[in-house]
Amino acid sequence: MSSLKAESLKDRAAIVGVGKTPQGKVPGSTQLSLATGAFTAALEDSGLDKSEIDGLLTFPGTTAPEGPLNYLRVAETLGIDPAYTGSMSMGGGTAGALVQMAAMAVANGMATNVACVFGDAAKTGGSRFNRASGWGDSWGIWGMMGAAANSAIAASRHMALYGTTSEQLGEVAVACRRHASLNPDAVMRKPITIEDHQASRWIVEPLHLLDCCLISDGGVCVIVTSAERARARDLKQPPVFISGMGQAYTSRTLERPDWWYVPHQKDALDRAYAMAGVGPSDIDVAQLYDNFTISVLLWLEHAGFCGVGEAGPYVEGGRIQLGGDLPVNTAGGNLSESYMEGWLHIVEGVRQLRGDGGERQVDGAEVCLVTGRGMTLNCSNAMILSKDGLK
Amino acid sequence: MSTYDKPLPELTEDNRPFWDGLRERSTLTMQKCDACGHIRYPIGRICPECLAPGGTWTGLSGRGEVLSRIVFHQVYNKAFADDVPYNVVLVQLDEGPRMFSNVVGVPNEDVRVGMRVRLHCDPVTAEVTIPRFVPEEP
Numbered sequence A: 001m002s003s004l005k006a007e008s009l010k011d012r013a014a015i016v017g018v019g020k021t022p023q024g025k026v027p028g029s030t031q032l033s034l035a036t037g038a039f040t041a042a043l044e045d046s047g048l049d050k051s052e053i054d055g056l057l058t059f060p061g062t063t064a065p066e067g068p069l070n071y072l073r074v075a076e077t078l079g080i081d082p083a084y085t086g087s088m089s090m091g092g093g094t095a096g097a098l099v100q101m102a103a104m105a106v107a108n109g110m111a112t113n114v115a116c117v118f119g120d121a122a123k124t125g126g127s128r129f130n131r132a133s134g135w136g137d138s139w140g141i142w143g144m145m146g147a148a149a150n151s152a153i154a155a156s157r158h159m160a161l162y163g164t165t166s167e168q169l170g171e172v173a174v175a176c177r178r179h180a181s182l183n184p185d186a187v188m189r190k191p192i193t194i195e196d197h198q199a200s201r202w203i204v205e206p207l208h209l210l211d212c213c214l215i216s217d218g219g220v221c222v223i224v225t226s227a228e229r230a231r232a233r234d235l236k237q238p239p240v241f242i243s244g245m246g247q248a249y250t251s252r253t254l255e256r257p258d259w260w261y262v263p264h265q266k267d268a269l270d271r272a273y274a275m276a277g278v279g280p281s282d283i284d285v286a287q288l289y290d291n292f293t294i295s296v297l298l299w300l301e302h303a304g305f306c307g308v309g310e311a312g313p314y315v316e317g318g319r320i321q322l323g324g325d326l327p328v329n330t331a332g333g334n335l336s337e338s339y340m341e342g343w344l345h346i347v348e349g350v351r352q353l354r355g356d357g358g359e360r361q362v363d364g365a366e367v368c369l370v371t372g373r374g375m376t377l378n379c380s381n382a383m384i385l386s387k388d389g390l391k
Numbered sequence B: 001m002s003t004y005d006k007p008l009p010e011l012t013e014d015n016r017p018f019w020d021g022l023r024e025r026s027t028l029t030m031q032k033c034d035a036c037g038h039i040r041y042p043i044g045r046i047c048p049e050c051l052a053p054g055g056t057w058t059g060l061s062g063r064g065e066v067l068s069r070i071v072f073h074q075v076y077n078k079a080f081a082d083d084v085p086y087n088v089v090l091v092q093l094d095e096g097p098r099m100f101s102n103v104v105g106v107p108n109e110d111v112r113v114g115m116r117v118r119l120h121c122d123p124v125t126a127e128v129t130i131p132r133f134v135p136e137e138p
């Protein structure tokens, strides 16, 4: 891992507003209507005036017809002439990457209040997640296609090397669903058991249906401002500080023998821990990117909650459920709340640190780990969010 | 063979030697860097290790080991509707590169991580022979 010295960004930015649209199937919605709906909700949450938003970073999702020009379309629709803007597409790695860009911008005076905006009409507008990967010759030649395939490759190898079982993957699904049952806004709220998980049909073996996230319509927005401003001003919500940030990328897929294990995730986490000056024992609650159940196991290992190959036994016995050692994905995650490509993980991290978790609140939560990962197991990031900033 | 409706490679000047090797010689052929010896895959114009351009197309043994094995039950492309459940494997080739493929000729349950495999050429059109694998020892 390259040694980076980004400690000067610790606690220099804060999240002061979060917003989301209805999730699931939202008839008549478009990428743009969902993105702007989420912006409006986040602005309302923050108490800021639209005229104060001078930064706009967007993720076009899979259904914005203008693609990478999405920032222009969203800004025009919202009537904003930003000082700082752009769009980025890293799949599930985008949310964290954009919020980190926003934090860098406000910490360095390039903008004052940056809105990070996502919308996707993936359910209504037609899922675009089923293409085959591979540069040059498409992996579709061998029938290697669809979003579950890469995670299934990871799960199969993890099982073969470490003895991880499908039931252990099921523990992740059960935990997320239990948490979603306590979240009135979640799409899937009916509790499930390990037996339900085992009885659900295969999608791509070794992944069952209940190992998979829910393609959904929805929008999410996160507003970031500088820590100085967040502290100096009487804002509507208590600010949540961005104490640690880290990113890392395994751009090589087949050229890297351990690509399936997403080894770069550990680098992203170590960078975030180093900036914040914390380690796994300091984390009160975690929002770990869960496009498929296996992803949570890999995050737990890379984040140091357990050793390499030990995440299967680690998640047994409800350890990642509310009341367990490490509550994970307390709103239900991509698996049961809604597949918002990890954007709602940031929202839930903020809610937990504001103490707004309702029935699913982790008592006394002060430090939250949030992770994201996207593309063909390539793009990862981690953030340490804290209630008061970290000394 | 005239009705093959599954995805096919788009033959280009960059990848033609790979596909010609399979069709004409039943051999996996990949680019070996003239500067550092790295055999690269996917196909590319420069070596990802040392950035040297070009390289020499080199025949491989076609032997390797299954690193991971998955079985598709969901139909993502209707051309595969009659094939499910079918396996996809990540193969570690003996000479170093890795590739996706299918193990054919045995039930999916018998395809296991760690098993040795060898190349099996599957001509699906006049131009394209798809590299698949069979167990090394029957």
Ligand SMILES: [Zn+2]
Pocket: B033, B034, B035, B036, B037, B038, B047, B048, B049, B050, B051, B052
């Ligand atoms: Zn080279």
